[in-house]
Amino acid sequence: MTFLPWRRRALTLALGAAALAAPALSWAQAAFPSKPLTLVVPFSAGGPTDVVSRLLGAAMGRHLGQSVVVENRVGAGGTLAAASVARAQPDGYTFLIHHNGMGTAPALYRKLPYKPLADFEYIGQVLDVPMTLVGRKDLPARDGKALLAYLKAQGDKTNIAHAGLGAVSHLCSMLLRQALGVDMTTVPYQGTAPAMNALMGGQVDLLCDQTTSTTPFIKAGSVKLYGVTTAQRLKTLPDTPTLAEQGLPGFQVVVWHGLYAPKGTPAAAVQRLTAALQAALKEPAVVARLHELGAVIPAEDKQTPAGLRDWLAEETHRYGPLIQAAGQFAD
Incomplete structure (x- = not known):
């Protein structure tokens, strides 16, 4: 068959476009996830974040159809783990659980190797403790x-x-x-x-x-x-007064945890992880165990990328001035 010049150019452009689109199409068509995932925990095994992570990882794995392996990467107040996830392959198979430390790290560390508000995709808020x-x-x-x-x-x-x-x-x-x-x-x-x-x-x-x-x-x-340290007494400890009741008005500290993926993780993978998170937080056994530990499951609009992003920005601006005033920093 003989191609005219204009037809040859059109065919070349079409084949080039197809080649560029192939990776995206193959990713979209592939079943995600197709292998085990890794949930990185910034703190030691047996600690509070680890306890929650193992409960959540097992539940999310059931909804993802793949096991979620919990990996503890300890050091530097959680920044080593966060930095490793920020640098990880953005394919959806590695994600991070972190608490308030994502909001306090920019003020605590002079040389933070990542930007919490810029270097991650947000999956959703997990719980308040x-x-x-x-x-x-x-x-x-x-x-x-x-x-x-x-x-x-x-x-x-x-x-x-x-x-x-x-x-x-x-x-x-x-x-x-x-x-x-x-x-x-x-x-x-x-x-x-x-x-x-x-x-x-x-x-x-x-x-x-x-x-x-x-x-x-x-x-x-x-x-x-x-x-x-809550505004009201806890259902799990109903006879215990708040610190505010006992002479520290307005004193309130609540731990919150969120899930993050490396920047550039495909939107379809983030959506799948968010859906698995929301499903896990509805499992009766998970709900019962979290309540037993005194944890509070956040509203569903916080169990979303937008909900976590907005909350992280608010916490970063809230605690930055306090840490700066305390003068406690790390290199």
Whole structure:
């Protein structure tokens, strides 16, 4: 067959366009996911974020038709894990769970290797978790009001543990010190588990951490519960007053978690992950377990890319000035 020049040029352009479109078409036509996925957790195994991640990963896997492997990448307040996901192949098979640290990291770290508001695709918000203020069993104060008076009297003679720079327990300790006007000594640990062990061993006085971490120890009587950091009392701890009720009006700290994928992840993959997240958060067994841990499932409009993006922007602007004023930074 003989091609005229104009026909040859048209055929060349058509074949070129088809070649460019082929990867996108093949991705769209392929069943996603077709292999196991990796959920990266920035904190140690057994910690509160890890507990939630394993519950959520198993449930999402059921709706995705593939297993979700939880991988703990610990270090630098969660920034190592976040940076690794930001650099990961944007194919939908690697995603990140992170808490408030995504909003506080830009103010905490002078050389942050990623931009939380620019370097990720958003999947959705997972849950809100209240915080509890707990103390060693032999601390003299019998309740929250007595504790606040004790802390003001003791000043820097008292100390409060946290799970490392950038952890929500660190944020809570900063807010508590600011609200009391007391320069308590903060003691960092490499994760919630060692911080809790130090508290139960009497090596530190206080710890402010998530109900997902503290509830088992509260119920076992291993630590002394002084208050919750929510605006209202918790259904799971109905007899425990809020810190606001006991002399710290307006004091409120809630942990929230979100799911993120690398920037450039195909929209179809993000939509599939969002749908799996929303389905997982409707499973009766998941709901019951989260409620048992004191967690609150957010409204469905927050379980979306737009909902998480807007919330992260709000939290970033809320905590930035507080951290800057505290002068606590890391390289």
